Amino acid sequence: MVACDFQPFNLVEDKVFRAFVKSLDPKYELPSKTTLRNKLLPQIYEECKTKLLIMLEKASYVSVTCDLWSSREGNSFLTATCNFADGDFKITNVVLSTNTMTSSHTAENIAAKVSKISKDWTLEKKVCCIVTDNAASR
Known part of the structure; x- marks a missing residue:
């Protein structure tokens, strides 16, 4: 959601969002906004960059x-x-x-x-x- 829908990192700290996620899966533990920013988003960026490099290589x-x-x-x-x-x-x-x-x-x-x-x-x-x-x- 953060990467695709341009949501803020602190979305995971919102009480209503946390309750919504817990209602979907009580066992799921949301990552912290720091984990989102420093680990997960850079991973998504690198995956997208690799896919784009492959596409550009074919052009x-x-x-x-x-x-x-x-x-x-x-x-x-x-x-x-x-x-x-x-x-x-x-x-x-x-x-x-x-x-x-x-x-x-x-x-x-x-x-x-x-x-x-x-x-x-x-x-x-x-x-x-x-x-x-x-x-x-x-």
């Missing part, structure tokens, strides 16, 4: 879309998504990364971030195009 070419955006607090982020067709020509879209953008939003800095993301996902030789919205930064 001949990919396109990358980048978007720079700011939080309400004024922190800048760069999100990179990847689009590709699988062996059955089914289009797949995935988020590769959302990283903080602490440097200025110059073409060189954005290119460096996108290059690192491509390298992290072993896509350097597969990227056929990169698309941005070309919006002006502050």
Whole structure:
């Protein structure tokens, strides 16, 4: 629930949720929010990353879309998504990364971030195009 439905880690501390789980299976012991955050979520992330790497390995070419955006607090982020067709020509879209953008939003800095993301996902030789919205930064 935490990973798929974006629920907070402290959900497992909620009295009503705990009572609900106990009504389903009185023997089941809920993990702590610390266990969820430090052990279970990283395990799920690694499993999903491995599956995605296998999918990306099979893709001949990919396109990358980048978007720079700011939080309400004024922190800048760069999100990179990847689009590709699988062996059955089914289009797949995935988020590769959302990283903080602490440097200025110059073409060189954005290119460096996108290059690192491509390298992290072993896509350097597969990227056929990169698309941005070309919006002006502050």
